[in-house]
Amino acid sequence: MTTALEWQLATVTAIRAETAKVKSFTFALPGWTRHRAGQHYDIRLTAPDGYRAQRSYSIASEPERTGEIDLTIERVEGGEVSVFMHEVVAVGDRIEVRGPIGGYFVWEADMAGPLLLVAGGSGIVPLMSMLRHRAATGSTVPARILYSSRTYDDVIYRDELDRLKAAGDSFEVFHTLTRTQPAGWTGFARRIDGRMLSDISQAFGAKALTFICGPTPLVESAANGLLELGLKAERIKTERFGPSGK
């Protein structure tokens, strides 16, 4: 059996464009082990001269899918690993990976809720694994996501979030677009702030189980805002999902 710390050669079996800067890669794993929603894999690239670059990427897929995982990767200008993944990697290529890794930023259906998710940009990825896990297990734990993107076209998993919402199993999605908004936009149109957090979290009161993932400034302002609203620190889990692609 492959342990989470052993490197294994995964085969890329599918590549999907999510937005102009974001792609999802399906990896078939010879040593697949079930992950927990929110965990990540490390990817390691080795150049012919032995130089190595390594980054962590959150798992986007649900644990219920066996034998393979999806990693959703944002292209970061100058990023050694993300640019290679976007520009060079093709279906059939084999890539060194290890995982699943991380035991803190995880949600499983039996942890209940209500589940409050706050995402900025590609910080949506581990939260999407949680939402897919919730759907796959038939969980009806009330869940809400507040998702901040720059523009409408930068919203990752937009259609799937709409479909999950339409399923009518007490999941709701709230978008905010911070840079530009399309004509007729009815969602939020500013950076996440205390009033927005209050609007979204009010229905759950102070007992929400909260996961926040995004760039550091967003994570810190959202976490502080929710603490001010009376949510318990031990019920707020954070992950800084820097544009370094780490």
Add this chain to the structure above:
Amino acid sequence: MDPTNADLVLDGNAVAGVLAEIFGDDLTAVLGTCPDCGKRAELATCRAYTHAPGIVLRCSACDGVQLRIAWTPRGYRYEARVQVDGRFPASG
């Protein structure tokens, strides 16, 4: 912290693989106590500075250094200041 530097800061989640490689187990959910301000929190919540030839984990409350890891030709070297119920050897 200016916006550019803030963007470069990650957290303990991002170095979970390296920590597990060195210490043999996932440490992100382990509770640690900051020796400077006494904050007790999971190591995942530490700020992680990784854009250097090593890794520094700092307390999310007071910015005090919790753990330093460097790569040398002979492998990892680390210095742990954070107190985690006897899990770390004094140095390595």
